[in-house]
Amino acid sequence: MTIDGKAAPLGNYPAVKIFGNLIFVSGISARLPDNRVAGVEQIGGQIKGDAAIQTQVILDKLDALLQEHGSCLEECLDVTAFLTDMDDFPAFNRVYAEHFRIETGPARTTLAVKALPKPGMVVELKVVAARP
Template sequence: MMAAGKKVAPLGNYPAVKIFGNLIFVSGISARLPDNSIAGVEQIDGQIKTDAAIQTKVVLDKLDALLQEYGSGFDKCLDVTAFLTDMADFPAFNRIYAEHFQIETGPARTTIAVQALPKPGMVVELKVIAARP
């Protein structure tokens, strides 16, 4: 879905990643693509249709690439805050999330319902703290 090496710039005046000691703080990461479109969004009869599973997969793929860039990985994630615009998407989000993290070894996690995310069609965003060697 996302071309290798293509990064999406933050929407505001903040870094995508902040390093402090051996910790990696990842700013909110979404399914926004380099062309500014949102993965998992379709226009059908003038209505926006979103797919939380697709967005979750794209977010996790982007997170994986970013963590690897800093010598880390999913196994080094310590804390995840998930933002969903609709808790009806929780089962789809949770199913894809569970493909990447195990209950015994995964990070602590909080899932929060929010009224909206920065771009129309965004339904999933993650904020992550991970360790690095």
Template sequence: MSSTSTNGIGYCFSDRAQGIANYPHCRRANGLIFVSGISSRRLDNTYVGVTERADGGFDLDIREQTRAVLDNIAVILARVGASLDNVIDVQVFLVDMKDYPGMNEVYNEYFDSESGPSRTTVAVHQLPNPAKLLVEIKVIALDPSPEPAVYAPAALTAPAAASCPVASCASVVACAGLTSLVVVGAAALAGMFWHRR
């Protein structure tokens, strides 16, 4: 399910673990896809990488949890037409830095240092289920096929023949058919120009 608002398009998937608060699994905006923090929690609220012991405690496996998190992120990205290859930034939250080597071992199976994303890893006091969660990851990905956004602001009056006065795709803005159009507080525009945002 998706919903469009002034901050882009939010996507919530009924077959993925649901957020405890009100937020989407990911949001598409301005040529980017922002994936919310993802854990190893399943739809039925059980967790990958968690084994309950006879004494009621839990054995936690950082490698299994990391793999489940990255696989969950891959599924979410695929639902919106992207993949892990499009990821440009990763934030990893670990409950304990002793799990850093195990997390890295699995992480390095998914990304390499040359084409992989930038990454920050921090230790946090705890995650939403402190008895079961060792890791949470959030990512930002490039939208591989962003749809151009078309703007016709009130301050810009397009000539009658122009149906698309201003179009934006990723980081390029194109203004066309703006012959002698005056922008409030700015110089006159003529013809067509490209401006890098």
């Protein structure tokens, strides 16, 4: 199911919640409007997710979402990153660093989780941003 050409949330929650000048973005993944997950391939009987591809898709989606609400990536204040495998951390971190600088980027916490909602989904971000 899609909302305005975007993948609908998998549960009963909004994709974005605005409070004052803060934008709270619910977990954002590389799930596409057709419910597939970008960067996923099946190799033999194994489903494998590419953390670099998924991180890029997520950050592109996040930037578009923030711009819809009068903000942008530069206004991100706090990011919580969820990875299903910490071996993916270097690929995730490399793509992340292309979008955020250490001096001006958001605070960040990265956690390993057992699984994410869709097979092959290996990265999810939860974000708080300002709306100037």
